[in-house]
Amino acid sequence: MALHRFASFVAACTLLLIVAGGAVTSTSSGLAVPDWPNTYGHFMFSFPIDKMVGGIFYEHGHRLIASTVGFLTIVLAVWIWKVDPRRWMRRLGWLALAAVIAQGVLGGLTVLFFLPPPISIAHAGLAEIFFCLTVCLAQFTAPGWKAGYRDAAAPPLAGVDDDILRKLSLVTLAAVYIQILLGATMRHTGAGLAIPDFPLVFGGVVPGHWTWAIGIHYAHRVGAGIVSVLMIALAGHVWYHHPGRRELKRPANTMLFVLLLQITLGGLTVLSGRNVTINTSHVATGALLLATTVVLTLRCHRVRFASDATASTAAGASAAWRADRSSAGARA
Numbered sequence: 001m002a003l004h005r006f007a008s009f010v011a012a013c014t015l016l017l018i019v020a021g022g023a024v025t026s027t028s029s030g031l032a033v034p035d036w037p038n039t040y041g042h043f044m045f046s047f048p049i050d051k052m053v054g055g056i057f058y059e060h061g062h063r064l065i066a067s068t069v070g071f072l073t074i075v076l077a078v079w080i081w082k083v084d085p086r087r088w089m090r091r092l093g094w095l096a097l098a099a100v101i102a103q104g105v106l107g108g109l110t111v112l113f114f115l116p117p118p119i120s121i122a123h124a125g126l127a128e129i130f131f132c133l134t135v136c137l138a139q140f141t142a143p144g145w146k147a148g149y150r151d152a153a154a155p156p157l158a159g160v161d162d163d164i165l166r167k168l169s170l171v172t173l174a175a176v177y178i179q180i181l182l183g184a185t186m187r188h189t190g191a192g193l194a195i196p197d198f199p200l201v202f203g204g205v206v207p208g209h210w211t212w213a214i215g216i217h218y219a220h221r222v223g224a225g226i227v228s229v230l231m232i233a234l235a236g237h238v239w240y241h242h243p244g245r246r247e248l249k250r251p252a253n254t255m256l257f258v259l260l261l262q263i264t265l266g267g268l269t270v271l272s273g274r275n276v277t278i279n280t281s282h283v284a285t286g287a288l289l290l291a292t293t294v295v296l297t298l299r300c301h302r303v304r305f306a307s308d309a310t311a312s313t314a315a316g317a318s319a320a321w322r323a324d325r326s327s328a329g330a331r332a
Contacts, residue, residue, distance in 0.1 A: 022283030029055030124184035149247040
């Protein structure tokens with residue numbers, strides 16, 4: 001349980017890191033600190049706090065949070081290696097550590113090469129992958145994942161064996177990630193206001209003229225529509241075919257709520273002329289939407305991801321529950 005709480009804490013800190021990165025981009029502070037890994041010649045943690053003003057506050061703060069998350073990931077990977085018997089889980093912990101190291105290197109290259117869009121987009125994309133890895137680690141260490149999801153008066157449940165649900169969840173997850181990459185491309189190429197109205201497009205449905213920026217922006221809007229349809233279909237499948245599975249319904253419901261919030265923030269980002277707070281919130285909510293979809297996808301695949309030890313534990317608990325019920329019936 002302690003490992004699960006720590007893994008969840010690392011995931012929450014990673015979300016904070018994404019928010020800080022979004023604030024850096026929203027305030028155009030990416031080059032406020034021109035050197036790396038130092039900050040104006042100072043060791044990162046010795047930079048004077050009273051000099052953290054303007055863009056330096058956002059960029060240096062982002063670096064401090066990133067370093068903290070890196071340290072926490074080291075602790076998490078070692079902890080998993082020490083106590084978790086699942087070999088694939090230990091490998092996942094080390095993979096998360098490798099991802100956060102690569103993310104730090106990409107962040108440094110972004111500064112040293114003066115924010116080239118390809119590196120900046122890769123930096124944003126890898127940040128989301130690392131966040132997904134931390135969410136996976138938190139999910140795989142959760143008591144419900146290990147022992148089987150259950151209600152108080154029911155035995156542990158086996159994973160849902162629904163091939164359509166598994167495929168639909170994977171397609172939805174892929175679409176959300178592609179949509180985030182399109183958003184990152186739009187942000188780092190200055191296309192955020194290439195289409196200045198919302199929900200219409202230059203007063204219509206399709207742009208009357210095209211540029212690279214308009215094309216990226218319009219693709220992001222079309223992607224939002226595709227993601228919305230897929231999420232509604234995924235949640236609808238859960239509601240109709242698995243109405244009694246609370247471990248699926250809860251993330252499905254949360255996913256739709258976050259989707260509505262994300263679309264609202266996207267529109268307000270355009271209408272406000274990329275207000276810093278709204279724009280950063282849009283980035284953070286996009287990460288939350290991805291994380292919620294990851295949780296739902298993992299739970300849809302639990303029947304295949306669960307280890308043999310986990311399966312046997314759930315089976316044993318289920319048998320014990322049936323025995324208790326039979327005993328209670330006999331006494332009655």
